[in-house]
Amino acid sequence: MAHQWQGVISEYRERLPFAESDPIVSLGEGGTPLVHARALDERTGARVYVKVEGMNPTGSFKDRGMTTAISKVLQSDTQVVACASTGNTSASAAAYAVAAGLKSAVILPAGKIAAGKLAQAIVHGAHLVAVDGNFDDCLNITRALTERYPVALVNSVNPYRLQGQKTAAFEIVDYLGDAPDIHVLPVGNAGNISAYWMGYNEYAGRPTIASLDESAAHMPPISTKVPQMWGVQAWGAAPLVLGHPVEKPETVATAIRIGNPASWKFAEAARDDSHGWIDRVTDDQILNAQAILAAEVGVFIEPGSAASIAGLLKAAEAGKVPEGATIVCTVTGNGLKDTATALGGRELDFDPIAPTPEAAAAALGF
Numbered sequence: 153m154a155h156q157w158q159g160v161i162s163e164y165r166e167r168l169p170f171a172e173s174d175p176i177v178s179l180g181e182g183g184t185p186l187v188h189a190r191a192l193d194e195r196t197g198a199r200v201y202v203k204v205e206g207m208n209p210t211g212s213f214k215d216r217g218m219t220t221a222i223s224k225v226l227q228s229d230t231q232v233v234a235c236a237s238t239g240n241t242s243a244s245a246a247a248y249a250v251a252a253g254l255k256s257a258v259i260l261p262a263g264k265i266a267a268g269k270l271a272q273a274i275v276h277g278a279h280l281v282a283v284d285g286n287f288d289d290c291l292n293i294t295r296a297l298t299e300r301y302p303v304a305l306v307n308s309v310n311p312y313r314l315q316g317q318k319t320a321a322f323e324i325v326d327y328l329g330d331a332p333d334i335h336v337l338p339v340g341n342a343g344n345i346s347a348y349w350m351g352y353n354e355y356a357g358r359p360t361i362a363s364l365d366e367s368a369a370h371m372p373p374i375s376t377k378v379p380q381m382w383g384v385q386a387w388g389a390a391p392l393v394l395g396h397p398v399e400k401p402e403t404v405a406t407a408i409r410i411g412n413p414a415s416w417k418f419a420e421a422a423r424d425d426s427h428g429w430i431d432r433v434t435d436d437q438i439l440n441a442q443a444i445l446a447a448e449v450g451v452f453i454e455p456g457s458a459a460s461i462a463g464l465l466k467a468a469e470a471g472k473v474p475e476g477a478t479i480v481c482t483v484t485g486n487g488l489k490d491t492a493t494a495l496g497g498r499e500l501d502f503d504p505i506a507p508t509p510e511a512a513a514a515a516l517g518f
């Protein structure tokens with residue numbers, strides 16, 4: 153039988169806080185493609201790969217952390233998982249709750265979720281509660297609920313989420329043979345940049361932040377170096393760039409519309425320890441990067457994901473990309489989740505032609 157990827161816990165169990173006998177909930181997450189993006193080589197002078205996290209079971213990297221967070225819930229009596237979400241966390245939590253036989257509750261900001269993501273939470277049977285507030289309000293409410301009721305919090309403040317998410321860094325090193333020189337990724341709540349930094353450090357045999365897994369520190373190093381971490385926020389939701397929370401975050405990239413990141417300190421540590429930076433890009437730069445990846449690379453990503461590409465292109469224009477560097481950009485979520493933004497109001501009704509090959513040939517200009 154051909155080998156099938158077994159999901160991140162089975163593939164990396166020796167580096168995760170799970171014993172062989174622990175119950176595992178997996179939908180086969182991880183093992184996502186690392187695609188060499190020649191169009192980005194040409195635009196930056198570097199060698200650029202995109203880690204296509206939209207290929208995960210629910211279409212975003214959130215699944216890597218949900219398999220670990222929800223597998224841990226199975227070790228308790230808790231029957232309900234809850235999250236605050238701008239979309240992808242709810243889609244992932246709802247799907248993994250189904251797989252685990254648990255109920256899920258989603259606290260979301262009213263009117264600010266891409267239709268595809270909401271559809272996922274609904275079809276997976278999540279109990280949705282819309283709040284007249286922003287994401288940060290929703291997270292505060294969810295935290296309070298999980299403190300008072302028998303409900304498990306599966307937002308990225310749950311440390312097992314970051315444990316699962318760090319496996320993306322392992323996959324990149326396993327594929328490239330060593331760590332890249334630079335890793336670029338979008339930053340919202342800042343869990344993912346913290347998780348990658350943990351994963352890269354662990355594989356290099358360096359001390360890591362926030363690691364729950366003591367045993368990993370004693371394993372032989374696999375990589376010889378760690379990358380610079382470059383984080384990218386949206387212009388109207390850039391607390392880490394500004395150095396203070398943003399009261400009313402605004403951006404077309406709803407996945408990173410966050411004004412007060414939960415993993416603020418870890419993200420700053422990743423930036424500073426790696427000699428990297430965190431910058432911001434405009435909505436126009438984000439949508440332009442999304443279009444370039446779709447039209448020149450062949451990968452359709454959601455706007456939040458495109459922040460990484462936009463940040464790389466901005467750095468290239470400023471002459472900040474080292475010639476020939478190996479760069480990995482995480483593209484965090486699938487473009488199909490938010491087709492309305494991608495189409496940008498373009499008309500979808502056509503003038504039909506006569507049903508003949510001749511008419512089709514004429515329409516195509518042959």
Ligand SMILES: *Cc1c(COP(=O)(O)O)cnc(C)c1O
Pocket residue numbers: 212213214240241308338339340341342343344345407408454456457484485486
């Ligand atoms: C969650 C998410 C992000 C932001 O990740 P953080 O860990 O919150 O920084 C970016 N892009 C997509 C598509 C996401 O779902």
